[in-house]
Amino acid sequence: MSVVYVSPTGSGDRSGSSKANAAAIDSLNSIVIKAGEGGTVVLAADEGAYTTTRSLTITGSGVTITATNRDGTSGVAVFEGSRAENWTVGQANGNELFRIAAGADNLVLENMHFVNTGTAIRVIGDVENLTVRDMEADNVRRFFENLISGEEQTATISGLLIQNVDVSGFSKNAIRLQYDTNNVLIQNVRGDSERQDGDNFAMGVHLDDTVHDVVFQRVIMENAIQTRDATEYWNGDGFSAERGTYNIYFRDTVARGNADGGYDIKSSHVVFDNALSEGNGRNYRLWGDDIVMRDSTGRDPEKIGGTTSQGQVWVGAGGDVTIINSQFEDAGTSTIVFNNEGGALHLIDTEVELAEGARLTSGPVTGLSERDVDRMPPAGSSSYEPSPAPDGGEGLLPSLVGLLEDVLGEGRSVTNLLEGLSHDLLASTGSSRNFEFSTNRDVSWADDPDALAGYLQDTGSAQTGHATETWASDQDIATPADLAGIDVQFMASPDLPDLPASAFLLNSGEGAYYNPGQGNVEDGFSFLIA
Incomplete structure (x- = not known):
């Protein structure tokens, strides 16, 4: 895994090896390939806007493209396109920016702001496990779509997360999905067309x-x-x-x-x-x-x-x-x-x-x-x-307590639900947090695999082989009372065994996935309350 750096025009030897030698944005794809699976491409967030009006095709896989400031703190990379600032029908739609090619799997794009752009992100071939999060877009035709290009027959996305996105001003769509795209979570997203008119x-x-x-x-x-x-x-x-x-x-x-x-x-x-x-x-x-x-x-x-x-x-x-x-x-x-x-x-x-x-x-x-x-x-x-x-x-505390009481039966207290807690992001409303819960008994997957009972399948359409939850808050959490107002979404795989309701599964952390092969939960804490 490696970290490589990009700025609007590049600097130093433009190799991407450091901030002082940042590559130019026009060479983004070669930098993504250089970062490699598990690598990170860091966009300079405080060195001016990226005024690229041509498309940037990405063919590399397994890379996170993010943005930071000079001091290393998280930032937002601003991209300015060719769409007229006060677009009206008859004017050019504007440029496409990111084009994600077939096989560019397991990508994460985050911390970006698109201004006056035709399409901010377009998937042009079949890909898997794409994450787009913490984005803003102002005055676009579309923020996100999948549409084939060249000789591709489909541009199916299998596993898509679009999260924490605000789109202000679009004439066609905020989000367009087609082909056999599946296993999609769109969360904490606002799209306001602002009545941009004339784009049928x-x-x-x-x-x-x-x-x-x-x-x-x-x-x-x-x-x-x-x-x-x-x-x-x-x-x-x-x-x-x-x-x-x-x-x-x-x-x-x-x-x-x-x-x-x-x-x-x-x-x-x-x-x-x-x-x-x-x-x-x-x-x-x-x-x-x-x-x-x-x-x-x-x-x-x-x-x-x-x-x-x-x-x-x-x-x-x-x-x-x-x-x-x-x-x-x-x-x-x-x-x-x-x-x-x-x-x-x-x-x-x-x-x-x-x-x-x-x-x-x-x-x-x-x-x-x-x-x-x-x-x-x-x-x-x-x-x-x-x-x-x-x-x-209704918030996490009353809804979760009600669910647990239903599972555990009368006479079982859940007021001591919260003994330990951790959170990692203190950002804007809807920011994700990681929480650690425990009660009378903690049961790991490996210790008691038969105790997978009592999970809540809220949608009936969760990803195969995964059990995920997302808990979101815009405030610091220190006591059980602070949980009021936090919403919770439970998703569980229908592939998990349907056992008697004697335990309840909680996963903490966004993107905490059940790993059937290892019998654990990755990137998060897991507890079975029984």
């Missing part, structure tokens, strides 16, 4: 072909629009997934202010948990089969323009949707709360508030009780006013 079919996230096993957690997509004549259909979705995609999970996600669908989902096997959709033409536009929505909210849909209807939930022909313990609120008279155009729509314990004069249903809806419906005075055709995003759920 703007969508915050677009999933196509047979993309599958995708988890969205704490992801916000807003303000995608395609302005057309009043007699035409206006596009613009927050989250869009085409037929053929499957196993999609939304947790603590937000779609807001999009001209068409907040969530326009044709996928099969979809779960929404604690989703919010507000101020979109149709908050939830659902076409796929086996779609389950739990503990979610639709609020104040707004028809921005064109021929679309204004509604909370729209179900297309062939759709099969079950909504559980959710709520829909709106004082707009133009709203159709539940519009079923040939599918199946079933409600369980779901509450509705709607304006007097608004339509509650169009088409068949089962499970809707009059006691769950309240009418309110109207506030115009739409009552949309932007509101804060959800806070990420």
Whole structure:
């Protein structure tokens, strides 16, 4: 493993051997290859912007590309492209920056800020295990996409993490995934189109072909629009997934202010948990089969323009949707709360508030009780006013305690859950931390491999052979009480044995993976609470 250095124009002998001899950014790929598997390429973060307007193709594997300041502290490398600062339709889209070639596996790209760029990151061939994190992008056509180039037939990504990313101003997509891309976690990401208009079919996230096993957690997509004549259909979705995609999970996600669908989902096997959709033409536009929505909210849909209807939930022909313990609120008279155009729509314990004069249903809806419906005075055709995003759920402490009590049974105290603790990143909101937990008994994989019981499979679509969790916080944690407000996501492999619930698995640290061959958890601590 080696560390090599890059700066905007290079310095010294430009070999990359030290900061004083940093290579120029134009030679990035040769430097990646020089770093080798397990190596690190360090971009100078405080020596000016990288004004590269040509593409940088990466063919090397197993390398982390990061950025630091002269003093060695973590920094952000700024890349300035060729897209017009105040882009409008008809102007050039701008340059592509990073192009990741087939076989460039196990790459990590982090600590970068893209400004005025056509596409920041494009995967052009099949790759595995790609991580993109701690990024910002301002005024791009797309932040991330996979699209073939040259003689490649596919650009499938098997294992993708996009984390801690903020995109402000996009005309096409924040993220576009296609081919057979699979095992994807998109976490702590915000994409605001800022209503960049005229680049047809703007969508915050677009999933196509047979993309599958995708988890969205704490992801916000807003303000995608395609302005057309009043007699035409206006596009613009927050989250869009085409037929053929499957196993999609939304947790603590937000779609807001999009001209068409907040969530326009044709996928099969979809779960929404604690989703919010507000101020979109149709908050939830659902076409796929086996779609389950739990503990979610639709609020104040707004028809921005064109021929679309204004509604909370729209179900297309062939759709099969079950909504559980959710709520829909709106004082707009133009709203159709539940519009079923040939599918199946079933409600369980779901509450509705709607304006007097608004339509509650169009088409068949089962499970809707009059006691769950309240009418309110109207506030115009739409009552949309932007509101804060959800806070990420009920927090780790109450949810985890509840889960543990369910597993351990009554009479087993979990208030002493936290005895030891460690954390490593004290950065911005949503930064990841490593925590160490222990209780009455610690059981390692090697000591008691049969005690893999009681794990929580939250999505049903986790990576084969892995059990991972991500815990996030924006504050220092010192006591159990401090855990309130921290969200937790549990993912467990369906390949793990389905044993009686007598123990509970916790892994600490982001990217802590269960290693079946070695019987341990790598890059983190593991405890079984029994």
